[in-house]
Amino acid sequence: MSKYWNELTASLVPYVPGEQPKDQQYIKLNTNENPYPPSPKVLEAIRNATNADLRLYPDPNCDQLREALAGYYRLSKEQAFVGNGSDEILAFAFQAFFSASKTILFPDITYTFYPVYADLYGLNYETIPTDDEFNIDAERFCVPNGGIIIPNPNAPTARFMVVDQLKIILDANPDQVVIVDEAYIDFGGESVVSWVKEYPNLLVVQTLSKSRSLAGLRVGMAFGHPDLIEGLNRVKNSFNSYTLDRLALAGAVAAIKDQSYFEETNRKVIATRERTSEELKRLGFRVIESKANFVFISHERLPASEIFSTLKRRGILVRYFNKPRINEYLRVSIGTDEEMDALVSALTEIVQPS
Numbered sequence: 001m002s003k004y005w006n007e008l009t010a011s012l013v014p015y016v017p018g019e020q021p022k023d024q025q026y027i028k029l030n031t032n033e034n035p036y037p038p039s040p041k042v043l044e045a046i047r048n049a050t051n052a053d054l055r056l057y058p059d060p061n062c063d064q065l066r067e068a069l070a071g072y073y074r075l076s077k078e079q080a081f082v083g084n085g086s087d088e089i090l091a092f093a094f095q096a097f098f099s100a101s102k103t104i105l106f107p108d109i110t111y112t113f114y115p116v117y118a119d120l121y122g123l124n125y126e127t128i129p130t131d132d133e134f135n136i137d138a139e140r141f142c143v144p145n146g147g148i149i150i151p152n153p154n155a156p157t158a159r160f161m162v163v164d165q166l167k168i169i170l171d172a173n174p175d176q177v178v179i180v181d182e183a184y185i186d187f188g189g190e191s192v193v194s195w196v197k198e199y200p201n202l203l204v205v206q207t208l209s210k211s212r213s214l215a216g217l218r219v220g221m222a223f224g225h226p227d228l229i230e231g232l233n234r235v236k237n238s239f240n241s242y243t244l245d246r247l248a249l250a251g252a253v254a255a256i257k258d259q260s261y262f263e264e265t266n267r268k269v270i271a272t273r274e275r276t277s278e279e280l281k282r283l284g285f286r287v288i289e290s291k292a293n294f295v296f297i298s299h300e301r302l303p304a305s306e307i308f309s310t311l312k313r314r315g316i317l318v319r320y321f322n323k324p325r326i327n328e329y330l331r332v333s334i335g336t337d338e339e340m341d342a343l344v345s346a347l348t349e350i351v352q353p354s
């Protein structure tokens with residue numbers, strides 16, 4: 001607290017990102033990063049962009065990247081937006097489409113950043129509880145509101161909502177923007193990006209951080225009706241026109257174009273997730289069905305906080321949320337097969353001490 005802060009700053013409760021520890025080498029399964037490196041073509045493109053042109057500002061319209069994304073999803077460039085990570089795009093969307101006089105809706109449990117943005121922009125929000133299996137009930141979003149945000153798959157639960165349910169929400173809310181946050185969509189979920197041609201109220205937000213192994217490059221994208229994209233551009237250009245730098249743009253275009261590398265790493269992550277889930281169940285864990293690159297687990301006997309601490313002492317970092325309803329769960333990112341084998345053998349010793 002400082003006397004120089006304004007009232008808003010003093011009232012903010014910021015998001016706390018997962019640890020990026022520097023004290024020792026951990027098996028790092030706490031922030032849903034991809035265990036595989038980015039495509040070699042991405043690294044080559046970034047190396048090639050590391051030249052004297054860095055003295056020049058980047059393209060504020062990010063045309064080349066938006067064209068690559070539009071080609072990938074069979075949309076027009078006017079239906080695509082890019083930003084410095086999907087977190088930045090979500091922040092722009094909250095500012096562009098939601099109003100202080102109306103209440104926005106999102107699930108409880110969900111991505112912790114949504115209430116943070118709402119507080120930052122002075123927006124009211126109401127949370128709609130999931131059921132005990134963490135399913136989201138679409139009907140409960142069919143009430144008067146000022147906008148909706150649904151992550152699909154959800155975080156940190158990994159639960160995927162069948163897209164027919166999203167249709168119910170979109171049809172019931174033609175006058176509100178419905179944001180579908182598809183950060184984890186490439187790990188077995190079904191994207192609704194193509195629906196932006198039918199639904200002028202739909203904004204789909206995605207990221208290169210997870211399925212393209214580029215969390216460090218900070219590139220996110222959004223798809224929607226050109227009017228929604230124009231709204232995002234207005235906010236962006238009133239904030240910082242150059243949110244993506246030249247290296248990020250070059251790397252992102254290469255990532256989108258290397259489809260076969262993307263498919264191969266995703267296949268590996270999904271196979272490892274399925275195998276690990278079965279092993280965790282055998283150790284007495286409840287594993288919420290996952291369509292993401294992480295699993296949400298709780299043990300029948302041992303408290304999650306205790307498992308978290310013991311794993312950390314053994315050099316394995318997972319995510320523990322000390323929050324109501326989920327404080328018996330751990331979120332575990334899917335690593336390489338070797339990393340998951342190390343996790344399973346550590347957990348075997350923790351839950352079945354000899």
Ligand code: PMP
Pocket residue numbers: 084085086087088111151154155181183206207208209215218219220
């Ligand atoms: N949405 C969800 C649901 C997430 O879990 C994350 C990652 N923490 C993001 C968006 C943001 O991802 P990024 O800013 O790296 O694109």
